Amino acid sequence: MDFQLTEEQQMIQAAARDFAKTEIEPIAAAIDETGEFPLSTIRKMGELGLMGIEVPDEYGGAGLDSIGYALALIEISAACASHGTIMSVNNSLYANGLLKHGTEEQKQTFLKPVASGEAIGAYALTEPQSGSDASNMRLRAELSADGSHYVINGKKSWITSGPVAKYVVLFGKTDPEKGAKGITAFMIDTERDGFVRGKTEPKMGIRASATCEIEFENYKCPVEWRLGEEGQGFKIAMGVLDAGRVGIASQAVGISRAAYEKSLEWARDRKAFGRSIGEFQMIQAKIADMRTRLEAATLLTMRAAWAKTQMAKTGSRMSLEGSMAKLYASEAAMFITHQAVQIHGGMGYSREMPLERYFRDAKITEIYEGTSEIQRMVIGRLETGLR
Numbered sequence: 001m002d003f004q005l006t007e008e009q010q011m012i013q014a015a016a017r018d019f020a021k022t023e024i025e026p027i028a029a030a031i032d033e034t035g036e037f038p039l040s041t042i043r044k045m046g047e048l049g050l051m052g053i054e055v056p057d058e059y060g061g062a063g064l065d066s067i068g069y070a071l072a073l074i075e076i077s078a079a080c081a082s083h084g085t086i087m088s089v090n091n092s093l094y095a096n097g098l099l100k101h102g103t104e105e106q107k108q109t110f111l112k113p114v115a116s117g118e119a120i121g122a123y124a125l126t127e128p129q130s131g132s133d134a135s136n137m138r139l140r141a142e143l144s145a146d147g148s149h150y151v152i153n154g155k156k157s158w159i160t161s162g163p164v165a166k167y168v169v170l171f172g173k174t175d176p177e178k179g180a181k182g183i184t185a186f187m188i189d190t191e192r193d194g195f196v197r198g199k200t201e202p203k204m205g206i207r208a209s210a211t212c213e214i215e216f217e218n219y220k221c222p223v224e225w226r227l228g229e230e231g232q233g234f235k236i237a238m239g240v241l242d243a244g245r246v247g248i249a250s251q252a253v254g255i256s257r258a259a260y261e262k263s264l265e266w267a268r269d270r271k272a273f274g275r276s277i278g279e280f281q282m283i284q285a286k287i288a289d290m291r292t293r294l295e296a297a298t299l300l301t302m303r304a305a306w307a308k309t310q311m312a313k314t315g316s317r318m319s320l321e322g323s324m325a326k327l328y329a330s331e332a333a334m335f336i337t338h339q340a341v342q343i344h345g346g347m348g349y350s351r352e353m354p355l356e357r358y359f360r361d362a363k364i365t366e367i368y369e370g371t372s373e374i375q376r377m378v379i380g381r382l383e384t385g386l387r
C-alpha cells in the first residue's frame with residue numbers, strides 16, 4: 001500500500017490550492033451574502049483544467065485521474081463550498097455519464113465546451129414528487145411518428161447550476177409502464193424552444209451556487225441526442241451518482257478541513273481564564289475528535305476515488321465505496337463544523353467569521369446526491385444482499 005501522491009496529483013492539488021487561496025477565498029463571504037453566481041472565477045477554473053479534470057485532453061479536459069479530481073475539489077471547497085458544488089456538477093454529474101455513454105459526436109458537441117469551462121452543465125433527475133424515489137419520475141419523452149426526435153414534457157426540480165447551464169443531462173420516461181426500465185437519458189441544449197427555467201431556490205447554504213426548477217414544454221430533442229439506449233437511463237443515472245458521491249465526499253472533506261484549521265488556530269490564540277482555551281481538556285477532546293473524523297473521512301474519500309479510477313478501467317460498480325465515503329464524510333462535516341462553531345463561541349455564530357457559513361454549507365452534503373438515509377439503504381442492501 002502506498003499513500004504517496006503522484007507528481008501529477010500533487011501538481012493539480014497545488015494549483016487548486018493556490019487558486020482557491022488567491023482568487024476564491026477573498027470573495028467567498030461576499031458571494032454567500034449576495035448569492036451571486038461566480039461566473040468569472042468559474043471561467044478561470046476552466047482555464048486551469050478544473051472543470052473537466054478526468055476528461056481526456058481531446059474533449060477539453062485535463063486528463064487526470066479520480067484522485068487528482070478529489071484532491072482539487074477538497075482545495076476548492078475548503079475556500080468556498082459554492083464553487084465546490086458548481087465544479088462537482090460539471091465534473092461528476094455532467095461529464096462522467098457523457099464520457100462513459102456518449103457517442104463521439106455527443107462528446108464533441110456537449111462535452112468539450114463544458115469540460116473546458118466555456119459552458120456550464122447540469123444533471124436533471126429529481127422531480128417535485130420524486131427525490132429519493134428517483135425511478136418514480138413523471139417527465140415524459142415520446143418518440144415522434146417519423147422517429148426523428150423525442151417530444152419532452154414535464155418538470156425537474158432542484159437542478160444545481162440550472163439557472164446558468166447551457167447543457168443538461170436529462171432523465172425521463174420513454175415507457176412509463178416499465179418503471180426504472182422505462183427511463184432514458186437525453187442531452188439537452190437549453191437554448192432551444194420548449195426549455196423554460198422556473199423558480200430559483202432560496203437556500204440555507206452553498207448560496208452562490210444557483211439552483212432552480214426547469215420545465216419542458218413540447219421540447220424537441222433530436223434522436224441522436226439520446227444518451228445510451230432507450231430504457232438504460234436509470235442505470236446511467238445511478239452509475240453517475242455512484243461516482244458523483246466521491247465528489248460530495250470531497251466537498252465535505254474540504255469544508256471540514258477549513259473548519260478544523262480555523263478551530264485549531266483559535267484554540268491556540270483565544271485566551272480565557274488566563275490561558276489559551278486549547279489548554280482545556282474539553283477543547284482538546286473536541287480537537288481530537290474533529291481531527292480523527294477528518295482523517296477517517298479523507299481516507300474513505302481517497303479510497304473511493306481510487307475505486308472510481310479502477311471502475312473506469314474495469315467497468316465494475318463502486319456503489320459501496322461511493323456511498324460509504326459520502327455518508328461518513330458528510331456526517332463528519334456536520335460534526336466538525338458544529339464543534340468549530342462551538343469552539344469559537346459568539347464569534348462562531350457571527351457572520352464576521354466563516355464558521356457559520358461552513359456549518360450551513362456542510363448540511364447540503366447530507367442531502368444532495370442521495371440523503372444519508374439513501375446511502376445507508378444502498379450500503380445495507382449491498383451488504384446483506386436483501387432489499
Ligand code: CAA
Nearest residue numbers: 125132134135159160180235238239242319368369370374
Ligand atoms: N449502478 C448501476 N445500476 C444500478 C445501480 C447502480 N448504482 N443501482 C441500481 N441499479 C439498477 C438495479 O440493478 C436495477 O436493475 P435490474 O432490475 O436490472 O437489476 C435497477 O437499477 C433498479 O434498481 P433498484 O430496484 O435498486 O431501484 P430503487 O427504485 O429501489 O432505487 C435507490 C434505488 C438507490 C434508492 C435510488 O433510487 C437512489 O439512489 N435514490 C437517490 C437519488 C439521488 O441520489 N438523487 C439525487 C439527485 S442529484 C442531486 O442531488 C442534484 C444536484 O444537482 C447535485
